[in-house]
Amino acid sequence: MEFKKEFTAGIIIIGNEILSGRTVDKNTSFIATWLNDRGISVEETRVIPDKEKIIIDTVRELKRKFAYIFTTGGIGPTHDDITAESISKVFGQKYQYHPEAYKILEKFYKNQDFNDGRKKMAKMPEHAKLIPNPKTFAAGFYVENVFVLPGVPSILQAMIPQLDNIIKTGKKILSSSIDTGLRESLVAEGLSRLQDKYKNIDIGSYPYFKEKPGTVLVLRTTEKELLKKCEEEVKKLVLSLS
Amino acid sequence: MEFKKEFTAGIIIIGNEILSGRTVDKNTSFIATWLNDRGISVEETRVIPDKEKIIIDTVRELKRKFAYIFTTGGIGPTHDDITAESISKVFGQKYQYHPEAYKILEKFYKNQDFNDGRKKMAKMPEHAKLIPNPKTFAAGFYVENVFVLPGVPSILQAMIPQLDNIIKTGKKILSSSIDTGLRESLVAEGLSRLQDKYKNIDIGSYPYFKEKPGTVLVLRTTEKELLKKCEEEVKKLVLSLS
Numbered sequence A, B: 001m002e003f004k005k006e007f008t009a010g011i012i013i014i015g016n017e018i019l020s021g022r023t024v025d026k027n028t029s030f031i032a033t034w035l036n037d038r039g040i041s042v043e044e045t046r047v048i049p050d051k052e053k054i055i056i057d058t059v060r061e062l063k064r065k066f067a068y069i070f071t072t073g074g075i076g077p078t079h080d081d082i083t084a085e086s087i088s089k090v091f092g093q094k095y096q097y098h099p100e101a102y103k104i105l106e107k108f109y110k111n112q113d114f115n116d117g118r119k120k121m122a123k124m125p126e127h128a129k130l131i132p133n134p135k136t137f138a139a140g141f142y143v144e145n146v147f148v149l150p151g152v153p154s155i156l157q158a159m160i161p162q163l164d165n166i167i168k169t170g171k172k173i174l175s176s177s178i179d180t181g182l183r184e185s186l187v188a189e190g191l192s193r194l195q196d197k198y199k200n201i202d203i204g205s206y207p208y209f210k211e212k213p214g215t216v217l218v219l220r221t222t223e224k225e226l227l228k229k230c231e232e233e234v235k236k237l238v239l240s241l242s
Helices: A026-037 A050-063 A083-091 A099-109 A118-119 A153-163 A184-197 A224-241 B025-038 B050-063 B083-090 B099-109 B115-120 B153-163 B184-197 B225-242
Strands: A010-016 A041-048 A068-072 A095-097 A123-126 A129-131 A138-142 A147-148 A174-179 A202-209 A213-221 B008-014 B041-050 B066-074 B095-097 B123-125 B130-132 B140-143 B146-149 B174-179 B203-208 B213-221
Touching: A010 A026, A010 A050, A010 B083, A026 A041, A026 A068, A026 A153, A041 A050, A050 A068, A083 A095, A083 A123, A083 A138, A083 A147, A083 A213, A095 A099, A095 B115, A099 A118, A118 B184, A123 A138, A129 A147, A147 A153, A174 A224, A184 A202, A184 A213, A184 A224, A184 B115, A213 A224, B008 B025, B008 B050, B025 B041, B025 B066, B025 B153, B041 B050, B041 B174, B050 B066, B083 B095, B083 B123, B083 B146, B095 B099, B099 B115, B123 B140, B130 B146, B130 B153, B146 B153, B174 B225, B184 B203, B184 B213, B184 B225, B213 B225
Parallel strands: A010 A041, A010 A068, A068 A147, B008 B041, B008 B066, B066 B146
Antiparallel strands: A041 B041, A095 A123, A129 A138, A138 A147, A174 A213, A202 A213, B095 B123, B130 B140, B140 B146, B174 B213, B203 B213
């Protein structure tokens, strides 16, 4: 299954904590599921360290390849939060306080010290548009097709739905999972024939090894009727092998 | 903290199931933790689909950039398992049965049908060296600096320890976590001063938002004494702010 470029996305996870093994990346899974429902296919994820040159080069490369880029991580108040400044450089825009983002934070911190670290979270590329943060108030932002989000999953998950009217949507990507209860090597041959027949369906095969080994088959497509037909044929195949 | 190229690694996760959001990638975390103990730093992870050209291009690019490349996924018996054939093309080697890998599988399937799907798992680049699989017997392999492993985490985890004498080791990467109990925006300024002072330590700052927001600081370095000194200064900073 191939997607037109206008319905593709790339994800850039910015964070040493993923590369060091300390943290498992859950943002790709959340973003991809949300995008799939809107007919957008994630074609690549990159996990990169908090280094300016690498961030700039990666964003430059991927924003040409895909219709939408999502970055996560590096927009907090500390020294290792360099994403917003790096994105400013990608677009050749000044890195400065966003008036609205600044006001939101000023209000939120009204009874506390509105220190430099806190102010920093309002600094963005000059022409950035805000992505409101209903949870902790420090906004994300986007410039052209690059959407800049925080790394903390619960905050990211509260912010993503706000992009609903900004991202152009395609045909929802439908999927169907079938647990065959059979070893992958038994279904392989029949499955290969089905994949040849159904070019517009991605048939994935995922073995598992519990008490008894088995395989989950996942069919993905934007075509509802085709999915139903293929699903029936897969079930027939499984029955014939069981 | 910068690592010499000889102590760097890249990870390539081959699998539509991660990009579709269905599965969360746990292999990066396991491989990175194992490598860190051996003084190897993971500098980048890429998640890519099961498409030959993309696999070939990505492996070619990263194997020049880093000392070690680990791929996961796509070495099973089904139509979407194209990693081994793609790696053969990367190195311009024939894609053929590996005699030893074939024998192991033949023995394992002796009372069952040793069908084409099962045989396929013994196909590798001509000069591949085996990575034994104590769990399900279908071996992984490596060619030069590219290590090809399965995607199922439990099998990958059983295979990785077998690379112990093959991967050159550096100085173990040590780390220390300190839960400050403070909002990230409060520690930001002091932390920035400490990072300037301790150039050979990576200081990461990871906010969390439970009942009360707080921040975990993670110090990473190969220098034991330096880590201790920095740790003490961080603790002093936290006390002064609490």
